[in-house]
Amino acid sequence: MRYVPCAVIDSTLREGEQFARASFSPAQKIQIARALDAFGVEYIEVTSPCASPQSFEDCRAIVGLGLRAKILTHTRCHMDDVQRALAAGVDGINLVLGTSSFLREFSHGKSIDAVIQAATEVITFLQQFPVEVRFSCEDSMRTSIDDLLRVYRAVDALGVDRVGIADTVGAGTPRQIYDLVSRVRAEVQCGIEFHGHNDTGCAVANAFAAWEAGATHIDTTVLGIGERNGIAPLSDWVARLHATAPRLTAHYHLPGLVGLDRLVAEMIGLEIPFTGCVTSFCAFTHKAGIHTKAVINHPQTYEILAPEAFGLTREILTGHRLTGWNAVAARGEALGVHLCPDEARSVARFIKAISDRGPLNQDQVDQCILTMVPRADAHPVSAVVAESEVAYVHSVS
Ligand SMILES: CC(=O)SCCNC(=O)CCNC(=O)[C@H](O)C(C)(C)COP(=O)(O)OP(=O)(O)OC[C@H]1O[C@@H](n2cnc3c(N)ncnc32)[C@H](O)[C@@H]1OP(=O)(O)O
Ligand SMILES: O=C(O)CCC(=O)C(=O)O
Ligand SMILES: [Zn+2]
Structure with missing residues (x-):
């Protein structure tokens, strides 16, 4: 089988900041960004510059480091948010808007038509700027397939670089993720990013299934930190990919993984989990x-x-x-x-x-x-x- 490359979007500085024990100082964020870049991740996603004044400053400072990795920020599908993101100078904006009935009813209150309208307004505006644009349907796994495909087709036609499939509550099984990504792959021309939570222990397996089905970008965080019990850990994702297709991890500085995990573990005051694929004290x-x-x-x-x-x-x-x-x-x-x-x-x-x-x-x-x-x-x-x-x-x- 011929495996196609897959970029890592490391979200330690966005999803990871949502972890219960994370509160990175500006200096720590820069240390993490540099370590991720030295390891070789293709993208670093940082917290929305709208979150707080310091978040804006931190985003700008990370952009200013001139790293090889592209710097993305993650914002709501809202004009104010993306204008702030542009002001921070990022390489790309990861837009998100919930599409499941849970989020449409209890979060933002928009119908699917209104979601597409909001996406159209923001994406069209962003097209004047030299930034990558991704649009993600938050809680994709609990969104009806018809609604999901309608939204993805609409934003693909607008010319986004990627669509995002988000298993926001870790609901999916590898087979379900494989099937969904395959469906989306058949419908859109753009890249596909997968973001999977670990609530039921399937985050890495689901990321792998997404990649096998045609996802081009996988979200990770160092140690898997994120909301609740987090998402696919970078080390585990790299281990999985390396075991399957070592040529796809050849551009990463693999010996850097253990230092990255130790760095973040120390910052959040926790041990590296003994279950960690590469970096746990007992992995070998x-x-x-x-x-x-x-x-x-x-x-x-x-x-x-x-x-x-x-x-x-x-x-x-x-x-x-x-x-x-x-x-x-x-x-x-x-x-x-x-x-x-x-x-x-x-x-x-x-x-x-x-x-x-x-x-x-x-x-x-x-x-x-x-x-x-x-x-x-x-x-x-x-x-x-x-x-x-x-x-x-x-x-x-
Ligand atoms: C699954 C995920 O992890 S998604 C990413 C989560 N990230 C974050 O939340 C970033 C940190 N968040 C924040 O700092 C704040 O929530 C802010 C600055 C974004 C917004 O703060 P506030 O204006 O005080 O609103 P609050 O947080 O109470 O509620 C969220 C608001 O965004 C709306 N909203 C939620 N999702 C979206 C979306 N994807 N696009 C547009 N609006 C959205 C909600 O309806 C609500 O609007 P309301 O002010 O009319 O009630
Ligand atoms: O933007 C995305 O694709 C993911 C957002 C998120 O963190 C989630 O849905 O869990
Ligand atoms: Zn998430």
């Missing part, structure tokens, strides 16, 4: 003996991504009751100690027995190997683990 950590034996022989047995591609290294844990002699022997080699299989088995049995009382750290495991191996033949530790030995190993810090 192998534990159980069956796994570690095979990984030592050939990492791809239990790795779909190579940690080296992301500037990271794999870790083999040996100090626990699930360990195996192959992992112990490999650790011995790393310490410059050659263990024959029987010696490694003896040490592994010893580690298993004592780690039934709790895991050992690396120093403790190394002490087991270094202190027991010379004795392994003479006093196999297979039979009984002496209390004194247990105490000794536990006391090694």
